[in-house]
Amino acid sequence: MDTMFVSLAVILAGGVAALLLCRQFTLMKLVTIATTTAGCGVGLFYSLSNLLSHAAPIEMSWSWLHLFSLAFKVDSISLFFLVPIFTITPMALLYSFHYMGDKAKATRTAINYFFFTILVASMALVVTAANIITFALAWEIMSLSSFFLVIFDYQVKANRQAGYIYFIFAQGGAMFLFAAFALLYQHTGSFDFSTFSTIPENVKLLVFILAFLCFGSKAGIFPLHLAKIQSGPAAPSHIAAIMSAVMSKMGIYAIFRMYLLLDATTPFIGQIVLVTGIGTGVLGVVYALAKQDLKVLLAYSSVENIGIILIGLGIGMVGVSEQSQAMAFFGFAGAFMHVFNHSIFKSLLFMGAGAVSRKAKTTNIDQLGGLMKRMPITGRTFLAGSVAISGLPPFSGFIGEFLIYYGAFYGISNHRLPFILAILAIVSLAVIGGLAAACFTKVVGLGFLGEPRTENAAKATETGSSMTLIMVVLAIASLVIGILPEPFIRLAFAGINDVPYTVGFDTLAFMGIVRQVSQTVAIFIGLLLLITLLRKILYLKKEIGSGGTWGCGFTQPTVRMQYTGTSYAAEMIDFYRPFVPVKKIYTGISKIFPGKTTWETEVEDVAELNYQLRLIQPLLKFLNKLRWIQHGKIQLYIAYIVLAIIVLLLLL
Numbered sequence: 001m002d003t004m005f006v007s008l009a010v011i012l013a014g015g016v017a018a019l020l021l022c023r024q025f026t027l028m029k030l031v032t033i034a035t036t037t038a039g040c041g042v043g044l045f046y047s048l049s050n051l052l053s054h055a056a057p058i059e060m061s062w063s064w065l066h067l068f069s070l071a072f073k074v075d076s077i078s079l080f081f082l083v084p085i086f087t088i089t090p091m092a093l094l095y096s097f098h099y100m101g102d103k104a105k106a107t108r109t110a111i112n113y114f115f116f117t118i119l120v121a122s123m124a125l126v127v128t129a130a131n132i133i134t135f136a137l138a139w140e141i142m143s144l145s146s147f148f149l150v151i152f153d154y155q156v157k158a159n160r161q162a163g164y165i166y167f168i169f170a171q172g173g174a175m176f177l178f179a180a181f182a183l184l185y186q187h188t189g190s191f192d193f194s195t196f197s198t199i200p201e202n203v204k205l206l207v208f209i210l211a212f213l214c215f216g217s218k219a220g221i222f223p224l225h226l227a228k229i230q231s232g233p234a235a236p237s238h239i240a241a242i243m244s245a246v247m248s249k250m251g252i253y254a255i256f257r258m259y260l261l262l263d264a265t266t267p268f269i270g271q272i273v274l275v276t277g278i279g280t281g282v283l284g285v286v287y288a289l290a291k292q293d294l295k296v297l298l299a300y301s302s303v304e305n306i307g308i309i310l311i312g313l314g315i316g317m318v319g320v321s322e323q324s325q326a327m328a329f330f331g332f333a334g335a336f337m338h339v340f341n342h343s344i345f346k347s348l349l350f351m352g353a354g355a356v357s358r359k360a361k362t363t364n365i366d367q368l369g370g371l372m373k374r375m376p377i378t379g380r381t382f383l384a385g386s387v388a389i390s391g392l393p394p395f396s397g398f399i400g401e402f403l404i405y406y407g408a409f410y411g412i413s414n415h416r417l418p419f420i421l422a423i424l425a426i427v428s429l430a431v432i433g434g435l436a437a438a439c440f441t442k443v444v445g446l447g448f449l450g451e452p453r454t455e456n457a458a459k460a461t462e463t464g465s466s467m468t469l470i471m472v473v474l475a476i477a478s479l480v481i482g483i484l485p486e487p488f489i490r491l492a493f494a495g496i497n498d499v500p501y502t503v504g505f506d507t508l509a510f511m512g513i514v515r516q517v518s519q520t521v522a523i524f525i526g527l528l529l530l531i532t533l534l535r536k537i538l539y540l541k542k543e544i545g546s547g548g549t550w551g552c553g554f555t556q557p558t559v560r561m562q563y564t565g566t567s568y569a570a571e572m573i574d575f576y577r578p579f580v581p582v583k584k585i586y587t588g589i590s591k592i593f594p595g596k597t598t599w600e601t602e603v604e605d606v607a608e609l610n611y612q613l614r615l616i617q618p619l620l621k622f623l624n625k626l627r628w629i630q631h632g633k634i635q636l637y638i639a640y641i642v643l644a645i646i647v648l649l650l651l652l
Contacts, residue, residue: 001060001074001128003042004082004128007042007086008039008121008125009039010036010038010039011039011117011120012039012118013039014034014035014117015114015116017035018111018117019110019114023106025103025106025109028106028113029109032113032117033090033097036089036113036116036120037093037094040087041086043085044082044083044087047079047080047086050074051076051080051083054494057073058073059071059073060073064133068133069131069133070133071133071134071192073129073130075498076497077127077253080336080339080491080495081249081250081253081339082124083340084246084339084340085120085124085246088343088344091474092241092347092351095241095351095470099236099238099354099358100112112152112239115145115146116145116149116242118141119145119149119242122138122139123246125137125141126139126250126254127253129193130192130193131193132193140174142247143174146247147163149236150163150231150234150239151163152235152236153234156234161230162231162233165231168227169224170217173214174214176210176211176213176214177211180208180210180211183199184199187199197261197263199262201266204262204266205269207258207262208262208269215254216255218251219306220280220302221303222279222284222307222607225280225284225300225303226611229300231243233295233299233363237351237353237355238351240353240354241346241347241354244298244346245342245350252309252339256332256335259273260499265321266321270319271314272314274313275424277306277307277308277309277312277313277314278311278425278428280303280306280310281307281308281310281311282307282428282431282435283303284300284301284302284305284307285301285304285432285436286435286573286576286579287303288300288303288304288435289435289442289569292364292565293363293365294357294443294447295353295363297365298346298349298350301346302342304432304436305346308400308401308429309335309338309342310335311335311404312332315327315334315404316328316329316335316407317331318331318411318418318421319501320501322411324410324411325505327410328407328499330404330406330510331407332502333492333496334402335404336495336496337400338401338404340488340492341388341396341481344481345384345395345396346389348471348478349382349385351474352382352471355375356375356378356447360457365446365565366453367454368447369447369449369451369452369453369559370452370457372448374452374462375448376462377462377468377471378468378471379448381472383444383448385475385478386440387440388478389440390439392433392437393521394479394482394483394521394524394525395481396479396482399481399482399489400492401429401433402517403492404429408425412426439569445563446562446565446568450562451559451562453559483521483522483525485517486518570601582601584601585598585600585601
């Protein structure tokens with residue numbers, strides 16, 4: 001474990017170097033990126049070597065303030081979640097070299113790098129914490145450091161508002177976490193995680209629900225997803241990639257860790273997680289399909305993928321309660337596999353969105369178009385990420401979902417899983433996959449194909465080499481995992497090696513199926529390459545002409561005649577109308593010679609609407625009634641303080 005702490009020290013040193021070298025902009029970025037990448041390399045080597053060798057759990061503790069102990073424990077689950085932390089961080093940093101290229105913001109960039117390294121170190125501490133004090137401290141550091149990263153462009157009012165919402169949700173979630181920890185301490189008298197399983201069964205369910213609200217808010221479950229939706233578009237793209245692809249998984253880790261620590265016998269926990277995952281996945285992708293801003297769409301897509309991961313965890317938990325080891329194994333392994341895959345392709349997509357934003361000056365899909373020709377590397381890598389996130393072979397997203405499907409179907413065939421939950425899980429995964437494919441068909445078709453819809457889109461060029469290099473690496477990684485999934489599936493299996501309910505499960509037969517899938521994918525890729533080569537040969541000496549696209553009778557088509565994102569998704573959105581309210585604004589025609597008319601539609605988030613209607617407005621109304629307390633007179637304020645002290649003394 002000493003090696004891991006050395007890696008964290010090196011990572012933090014990179015952040016300190018950024019502050020010290022802030023006046024030398026390029027040198028500051030080079031030193032910070034190199035130092036932090038070196039620290040991540042050490043941490044990744046430690047994590048993979050111990051994970052693949054099935055090393056025994058390691059524990060360590062230190063005294064803190066002579067009152068508490070900071071305790072750490074590294075097992076297979078911790079090691080697995082350390083892998084995406086130490087893998088994606090260097091990618092995001094290298095991407096940022098050209099992305100953070102404004103010398104006028106040198107000091108702000110240095111501060112951003114500093115908080116970035118704190119975020120990375122705190123995430124590593126979250127997944128290795130072994131008592132309440134250590135976990136709470138690391139969790140709060142993670143939340144606060146990410147808040148400062150979100151408000152990087154604080155001069156923009158919308159970004160400040162997004163930061164405030166993120167902060168409120170983070171601290172509101174922490175209140176539920178502290179309530180859960182208070183209940184645990186009340187019944188155990190100890191801060192140690194190992195004592196959680198000794199509390200009464202009825203208290204375990206309450207503790208899990210309280211913790212689930214906190215961790216679910218961080219992960220982005222519906223309807224606690226607003227902080228994720230607000231922070232994703234506000235933060236710089238490489239920060240949005242880390243927060244969506246890696247930090248949200250800290251919520252997943254904490255949910256799974258709490259479940260294991262409580263060792264509850266009630267089946268309700270698994271059912272809660274499974275049903276929440278179904279709702280989160282379906283509604284997340286529906287809202288993603290309805291949005292036209294690329295970063296907002298990707299944020300909702302992250303909500304969808306958190307839903308898929310929760311479906312996997314839910315199947316595994318129900319498998320445990322039904323005493324089906326196969327269901328538990330494949331549910332948990334599928335969730336872990338999707339955690340790893342999502343960290344790769346979602347980072348790729350957010351980075352692609354950042355490149356588009358930099359060059360086309362917008363992320364509104366209806367103002368893009370034609371970028372595949374003008375930004376070929378960004379376009380092709382974004383297409384690869386789009387196929388992966390849609391769960392389609394031969395890319396990586398298919399593999400994790402395949403494992404989850406396998407666990408659910410195994411439950412049906414053995415009559416172990418309540419039939420209705422199995423059907424809901426399978427159908428919801430199919431619906432999510434179909435809607436995701438439609439969603440990213442919209443993004444690629446409208447944003448990267450067709451003709452430019454604005455002058456900025458027409459003038460767009462490929463982005464900086466550090467940005468394109470990382471996108472290419474991530475796209476290749478997504479393809480390699482899809483073609484050769486066996487080593488990565490074994491990595492997921494190693495991640496659940498220390499889960500009590502899955503120990504000793506024989507995976508030999510399943511790996512035979514995986515090899516058959518891999519061979520089928522390889523044949524498909526080979527045929528595709530052969531057809532492409534054959535086409536090149538046949539067209540080698542032929543002249544290829546160009547002409548106008550068929551325009552349905554229009555002799556002079558314009559770019560405004562192309563599909564918009566709203567029209568493309570309208571019919572699919574209407575099917576989910578009760579859960580996805582659509583606001584329409586139409587001025588109408590009331591005169592013989594009418595003036596300018598408008599027609600506008602906007603899909604509103606039903607959770608946000610209810611927060612406004614049932615929470616924010618009543619709270620503001622109540623607070624307005626208390627304004628009489630604020631008089632501006634110092635004597636009254638002193639009287640309030642004295643009165644509060646007297647009341648507290650009487651109560652104590």
